[in-house]
Amino acid sequence: xxxxxxxxxxxxxxxxxxxxxxxxxxxxxxxxxxxxxxxxxxxxxxxxxxxxxxxxxxxxxxxxxxxxxxxxxxxxxxxxxxxxxxxxxxxxxxxxxxxxxxxxxxxxxxxxxxxxxxxxxxxxxxxxxxxxxxxxxxxxxxxxxxxxxxxxxxxxxxxxxxxxxxxxxxxxxxxxxxxxxxxxxxxxxxxxxxxxxxxxxxxxxxxxxxxxxxxxxxxxxxxxxxxxxxxxxxxxxxxxxxxxxxxxxxxxxxxxxxxxxxxxxxxxxxxxxxxxxxxxxxxxxxxxxxxxxxxxxxxxxxxxxxxxxxxxxxxxxxxxxxxxxxxxxxxxxxxxxxxxxxxxxxxxxxxxxxxxxxxxxxxxxxxxxxxxxxxxxxxxxxxxxxxxxxxxxxxxxxxxxxxxxxxxxxxxxxxxxxxxxxxxxxxxxxxxxxxxxxxxxxxxxxxxxxxxxxxxxxxxxxxxxxxx
Ligand code: ADP
Ligand code: GLC
Numbered sequence: 072x073x074x075x076x077x078x079x080x081x082x083x084x085x086x087x088x089x090x091x092x093x094x095x096x097x098x099x100x101x102x103x104x105x106x107x108x109x110x111x112x113x114x115x116x117x118x119x120x121x122x123x124x125x126x127x128x129x130x131x132x133x134x135x136x137x138x139x140x141x142x143x144x145x146x147x148x149x150x151x152x153x154x155x156x157x158x159x160x161x162x163x164x165x166x167x168x169x170x171x172x173x174x175x176x177x178x179x180x181x182x183x184x185x186x187x188x189x190x191x192x193x194x195x196x197x198x199x200x201x202x203x204x205x206x207x208x209x210x211x212x213x214x215x216x217x218x219x220x221x222x223x224x225x226x227x228x229x230x231x232x233x234x235x236x237x238x239x240x241x242x243x244x245x246x247x248x249x250x251x252x253x254x255x256x257x258x259x260x261x262x263x264x265x266x267x268x269x270x271x272x273x274x275x276x277x278x279x280x281x282x283x284x285x286x287x288x289x290x291x292x293x294x295x296x297x298x299x300x301x302x303x304x305x306x307x308x309x310x311x312x313x314x315x316x317x318x319x320x321x322x323x324x325x326x327x328x329x330x331x332x333x334x335x336x337x338x339x340x341x342x343x344x345x346x347x348x349x350x351x352x353x354x355x356x357x358x359x360x361x362x363x364x365x366x367x368x369x370x371x372x373x374x375x376x377x378x379x380x381x382x383x384x385x386x387x388x389x390x391x392x393x394x395x396x397x398x399x400x401x402x403x404x405x406x407x408x409x410x411x412x413x414x415x416x417x418x419x420x421x422x423x424x425x426x427x428x429x430x431x432x433x434x435x436x437x438x439x440x441x442x443x444x445x446x447x448x449x450x451x452x453x454x455x456x457x458x459x460x461x462x463x464x465x466x467x468x469x470x471x472x473x474x475x476x477x478x479x480x481x482x483x484x485x486x487x488x489x490x491x492x493x494x495x496x497x498x499x500x501x502x503x504x505x506x507x508x509x510x511x512x513x514x515x516x517x518x519x520x521x522x523x524x525x526x527x528x529x530x531x532x533x534x535x536x537x538x539x
Pocket of ligand 2: 449
C-alpha cells in the first residue's frame with residue numbers, strides 16, 4: 072500500500088512533543104512491513120532542512136482568499152530516515168524556526184494543506200490512503216470530499232489520528248473564503264459550535280478515526296474539550312490503537328547520547344553511571360533516589376501542581392530525595408520551578424527549555440518518572456522510561472492506564488487516581504519505600520526493560536485499518 076502521512080511534526084526534523092515521535096517512527100515501521108509510507112510536512116527553517124540534500128519535486132501557486140502564495144515541495148534525497156520525506160515550502164508561511172505559536176497559525180497550516188492537495192491533485196497515480204494527524208491537517212478530509220478542485224482525490228480513504236483532542240484549531244467563519252470553492256450545502260461539515268473547527272470537521276468527514284490509546288477513545292466521549300457529543304456520534308468508525316516507540320532511537324544498549332550504554336543484564340551499573348553523571352552536572356546527591364518530570368509545562372500534564380508537589384516532597388523527605396525537572400511551557404510554572412532551586416540546593420534542580428539529549432540522559436539516569444497528567448491520550452515518556460529501567464509514577468488515565476500496571480497489582484509502576492498534590496505525594500512515598508527494597512527494584516527494572524512496546528504491532532494494526 073502507499074500511505075501518505077500529513078503532519079505538522081516529524082522527528083528528527085521538527086518535534087514539539089509526542090506527535091513528532093510518532094510520525095518519525097510509524098512510517099518507518101510500515102515500510103519495514105513492505106508498504107510505501109511517506110511523510111509530508113511543512114518546510115520550517117530547521118537544521119535538518121539546512122543540512123540535508125533535497126530535490127525539488129513541485130513548483131506551484133496556491134490561494135488563500137485573495138492572497139496568492141508560492142509552493143515548492145522538496146524531497147529528501149537519501150531516504151535516510153527510512154521513509155520518503157517531503158517538505159512543503161510556502162514562502163512567508165512555513166519558513167520560520169518554530170512549529171507553532173504564531174498569530175497566523177491558521178493561515179500557515181491551511182496554506183500547507185492546500186499546497187499539498189494542489190500537488191497531489193496532479194499526480195498520475197493515487198495513493199491508497201491519506202493519513203492525517205491532528206487538527207493541523209484536519210481540513211484535508213473535507214477538502215478531498217467536497218472541494219471541486221480536488222474531486223480526483225475524493226475516492227482516497229482519509230484516516231484521522233487524534234493525538235490530542237484538546238487542540239482543535241478553530242477559527243471564525245469570516246475566513247471561509249480561505250477554502251477552495253466547494254458545495255456550500257456542505258458547510259455544516261466544517262462547523263462546530265459556530266466556528267470552523269478543523270478537528271471536528273475531520274471527525275465528521277474522514278473515513279476512519281483512531282485515537283492513540285484504547286482508554287483515550289473511551290474517555291473522549293465524556294471529556295474532549297467540547298467535542299464529546301461528536302465523538303459519541305462517530306464512535307462507529309473509531310478505534311483506539313496504542314502508540315509504539317521507536318526501538319532504534321530509544322535503545323539503551325546503543326544510545327549514543329548516554330554517558331554509558333546498558334542492557335537488561337547490566338542495568339544496575341549502567342543506570343548508576345548515568346545517574347552519577349547527571350548528579351554531577353546538576354549538583355544532586357547520587358546516593359539518593361532521583362525523581363524526574365520531563366515534558367510540556369501545561370495544565371494537561373498537571374504541571375501547575377508540580378511546584379507544590381516538589382516543595383512538599385523535598386520537605387517531607389528532607390535530604391533523602393532528589394528531583395530534576397526538564398520542561399518548558401507556561402511561564403508562571405517555569406518561574407516557580409526555577410525558583411525552587413534556591414530553596415533546595417543539592418537536592419533539586421530544573422532545566423527550563425527543550426533538550427533532546429538531556430531527555431535521553433534523564434530517562435537513563437533517573438529512578439522514577441512522574442506523570443500526573445489530567446489528560447494523556449497516550450504518553451510516550453512512560454514507555455521510554457520503561458525501556459530505560461526508570462519506574463513510572465502515573466495517573467491512571469488514557470494511555471498511562473493502558474501501559475502501566477501498579478506494583479500492588481503485580482505490576483511494575485506506581486499508579487494514582489487523581490491529579491492532586493495529595494495523590495502524587497502519596498505515590499512518591501510509596502516510591503521511596505520501594506527504592507529501599509533493592510531486590511525488588513532490581514526485579515522490576517529487569518521486567519520493565521523486557522516489555523516490548525515497539526511499533527511492530529501497531530504499524531500492522533494501522534495497515535489492517537486502512538483496508539477499508
Ligand atoms: P506530549 O506529546 O503530550 O508532549 P508525549 O509523552 O507523547 O507527550 O511525548 C513527549 C515527547 O517530547 C517525549 O519524546 C519527551 O521526551 C519529549 N519532551 C517533552 N518535553 C521535552 C523537553 N523539555 N526536552 C526534551 N524532550 C522533551
Ligand atoms: C499527544 C498526546 C500524547 C501522545 C502524543 C503522541 O501530544 O498529548 O499523550 O503520546 O500525542 O500520540
